[in-house]
Amino acid sequence: xxxxxxxxxxxxxxxxxxxxxxxxxxxxxxxxxxxxxxxxxxxxxxxxxxxxxxxxxxxxxxxxxxxxxxxxxxxxxxxxxxxxxxxxxxxxxxxxxxxxxxxxxxxxxxxxxxxxxxxxxxxxxxxxxxxxxxxxxxxxx
Amino acid sequence: xxxxxxxxxxxxxxxxxxxxxxxxxxxxxxxxxxxxxxxxxxxxxxxxxxxxxxxxxxxxxxxxxxxxxxxxxxxxxxxxxxxxxxxxxxxxxxxxxxxxxxxxxxxxxxxxxxxxxxxxxxxxxxxxxxxxxxxxxxxxxxxxxxxxxxxxxxxxxxxxxxxxxxxxxxxxxxxxxxxxxxxxxxxxxxxxxxxxxxxxxxxxxxxxxxxxxxxxxxxxxxxxxxxxxxxxxxxxxxxxxxxxxxxxxxxxxxxxxxxxxxxxxxxxxxxxxxxxxxxxxxxxxxxxxxxxxxxxxxxxxxxxxxxxxxxxxxxxxxxxxxxxxxxxxxxxxxxxxxxxxxxxxxxxxxxxxxxxxxxxxxxxxxxxxxxxxxxxxxxxxxxxxxxxxxxxxxxxxxxxxxxxxxxxxxxxxxxxxxxxxxxxxxxxxxxxxxxxxxxxxxxxxxxxxxxxxxxxxxxxxxxxxxxxxxxxxxxxxxxxxxxxxxxxxxxxxxx
Numbered sequence: 131x132x133x134x135x136x137x138x139x140x141x142x143x144x145x146x147x148x149x150x151x152x153x154x155x156x157x158x159x160x161x162x163x164x165x166x167x168x169x170x171x172x173x174x175x176x177x178x179x180x181x182x183x184x185x186x187x188x189x190x191x192x193x194x195x196x197x198x199x200x201x202x203x204x205x206x207x208x209x210x211x212x213x214x215x216x217x218x219x220x221x222x223x224x225x226x227x228x229x230x231x232x233x234x235x236x237x238x239x240x241x242x243x244x245x246x247x248x249x250x251x252x253x254x255x256x257x258x259x260x261x262x263x264x265x266x267x268x269x270x271x
Numbered sequence: 272x273x274x275x276x277x278x279x280x281x282x283x284x285x286x287x288x289x290x291x292x293x294x295x296x297x298x299x300x301x302x303x304x305x306x307x308x309x310x311x312x313x314x315x316x317x318x319x320x321x322x323x324x325x326x327x328x329x330x331x332x333x334x335x336x337x338x339x340x341x342x343x344x345x346x347x348x349x350x351x352x353x354x355x356x357x358x359x360x361x362x363x364x365x366x367x368x369x370x371x372x373x374x375x376x377x378x379x380x381x382x383x384x385x386x387x388x389x390x391x392x393x394x395x396x397x398x399x400x401x402x403x404x405x406x407x408x409x410x411x412x413x414x415x416x417x418x419x420x421x422x423x424x425x426x427x428x429x430x431x432x433x434x435x436x437x438x439x440x441x442x443x444x445x446x447x448x449x450x451x452x453x454x455x456x457x458x459x460x461x462x463x464x465x466x467x468x469x470x471x472x473x474x475x476x477x478x479x480x481x482x483x484x485x486x487x488x489x490x491x492x493x494x495x496x497x498x499x500x501x502x503x504x505x506x507x508x509x510x511x512x513x514x515x516x517x518x519x520x521x522x523x524x525x526x527x528x529x530x531x532x533x534x535x536x537x538x539x540x541x542x543x544x545x546x547x548x549x550x551x552x553x554x555x556x557x558x559x560x561x562x563x564x565x566x567x568x569x570x571x572x573x574x575x576x577x578x579x580x581x582x583x584x585x586x587x588x589x590x591x592x593x594x595x596x597x598x599x600x601x602x603x604x605x606x607x608x609x610x611x612x613x614x615x616x617x618x619x620x621x622x623x624x625x626x627x628x629x630x631x632x633x634x635x636x637x638x639x640x641x642x643x644x645x646x647x648x649x650x651x652x653x654x655x656x657x658x659x660x661x662x663x664x665x666x667x668x669x670x671x672x673x674x675x676x677x678x679x680x681x682x683x684x685x686x687x688x689x690x691x692x693x694x695x696x697x698x699x700x701x702x703x704x705x706x707x708x709x710x711x712x713x714x715x716x717x718x719x720x721x722x723x724x725x726x727x728x729x730x731x732x733x734x735x736x737x738x739x740x741x742x743x744x745x746x747x748x749x750x751x752x753x754x755x756x757x758x759x760x761x762x763x764x765x766x
Contacts, residue, residue: 160714160715165558165561166558203598203600203687203715203717204598204688204717206599206687206725206726206727207725207726220556235687235725236687236688236692236723237692238704
């Protein structure tokens with residue numbers, strides 16, 4: 131890559147997040163939960179409204195689905211920590227508007243959707259969630 | 272003899288002082304503080320009494336490198352530049368480098384490493400407290416190959432035994448105090464003919480070879496799908512509820528901060544504290560009113576066990592320094608590591624060097640590494656800042672790689688933070704993402720790594736043991752990890 135290409139690429143990379151931030155504030159998973167895993171004031175105030183959350187896409191449970199789990203750190207599977215894959219207890223279930231295009235588990239994404247609070251069991255997957263984003267879109271963050 | 276030693280000391284002092292007067296550096300703080308340290312060391316005498324108590328502190332995954340990072344993090348959180356900080360155990364009089372490999376593994380895992388410290392012999396990868404004839408996952412190989420643990424030996428001497436861990440209490444390091452198994456993963460279920468680790472703990476508590484446990488992991492003590500008091504669910508398929516059985520047998524049970532605070536610590540009844548269904552929370556994620564800290568647990572354990580006039584053996588593990596390293600998340604590695612240092616400091620305060628051997632060590636290191644050449648005070652979690660002529664502190668300008676991007680002080684050789692990511696055709700390609708100080712010091716940040724892996728790995732690099740108290744002077748040099756058992760054993764049996 132020559133210097134000129136590098137500069138243009140750098141500008142483009144720098145530009146996208148700023149434009150995004152003007153439209154919609156990007157929050158983190160920790161902004162939705164308190165330490166005791168109760169919902170934060172922010173989460174309660176935004177229930178039913180569209181928000182954008184930064185995180186990582188856990189490897190999808192099912193191909194060609196419109197569902198994935200957003201984790202605050204990449205969903206590492208640690209053979210010496212766990213005897214089997216285990217969800218952290220502070221996750222966000224995401225239902226996407228379109229069929230999901232998988233993003234590698236360690237690439238940061240921003241997902242935007244309508245915030246739903248309260249326990250819900252997915253009728254197809256049986257996945258139990260406490261917080262969801264519905265009608266969501268996904269962008270690399 | 273004592274008089275001769277004193278006279279020799281005076282002669283040495285005089286010579287040293289006369290020599291120093293001629294040196295231009297003699298008035299430097301570096302020089303004078305080093306001189307003071309030499310005097311302290313000359314005056315120090317090994318303690319050769321029998322040890323009443325032994326406390327073995329293990330920060331899982333806290334090798335030389337990780338411990339260095341904790342030193343800087345702790346120092347910087349106290350307003351220092353970082354490198355000059357001295358962690359509570361780093362001032363102990365005796366240190367050794369410890370070789371951590373397993374019989375059949377150049378890179379060790381936590382089961383045989385902890386087993387070696389608890390039995391005096393190296394063991395096989397993923398097994399706990401079996402002889403070298405034990406075969407991983409082979410239940411039949413347990414028969415005839417079970418070793419005797421330090422906890423059993425000291426129980427025979429009338430001492431109490433305690434185990435504290437922020438991991439599941441059935442996890443490798445705590446299990447090595449009481450369990451003997453062909454597979455460290457048989458935490459709540461084992462093949463026919465073998466006994467799962469949770470049941471082995473219950474049996475040990477019932478037999479009186481373990482008197483107090485604090486940790487996570489209630490899931491392996493309760494029947495499958497049965498809710499536990501900590502908010503989790505049981506996983507035992509044999510239907511036994513070992514928590515209820517323990518209570519029925521007169522043991523005390525705690526599951527959160529309130530029930531922990533209500534424990535009777537007069538030493539009269541065994542204590543089973545299980546505060547999560549899996550591992551306890553990382554210190555950063557923990558809420559005081561939900562579950563106690565490692566320091567709280569350490570204080571309560573010593574209070575309870577010290578009621579035994581014959582003494583105690585207590586193994587205390589900070590289990591999640593390791594887990595955060597596996598995740599490639601230096602933030603939680605260091606916040607859990609700092610909590611570990613505070614637990615050690617408190618244990619030291621609550622005990623007497625004359626009768627308590629304290630060993631602070633780790634089971635293994637990780638694939639953690641450090642970039643250069645950073646100026647003093649570069650945030651250990653953040654970017655490597657340049658050195659500036661004429662000042663001690665860094666320049667405030669991040670150093671750049673040949674790719675024009677800044678880099679963090681800490682990096683990992685492998686793991687989820689890999690800069691190589693999977694492409695749509697399944698191949699891997701990498702370029703380092705741009706980053707700034709805010710992003711790098713965020714609690715969720717994963718330091719950049721090279722080889723893509725879901726979980727960062729251990730490494731075979733040495734760890735340190737820091738020791739004080741009776742016979743601590745035996746822990747010097749470069750030693751095999753199993754020697755730690757022999758020092759503890761000598762300390763409690765010395766005449």
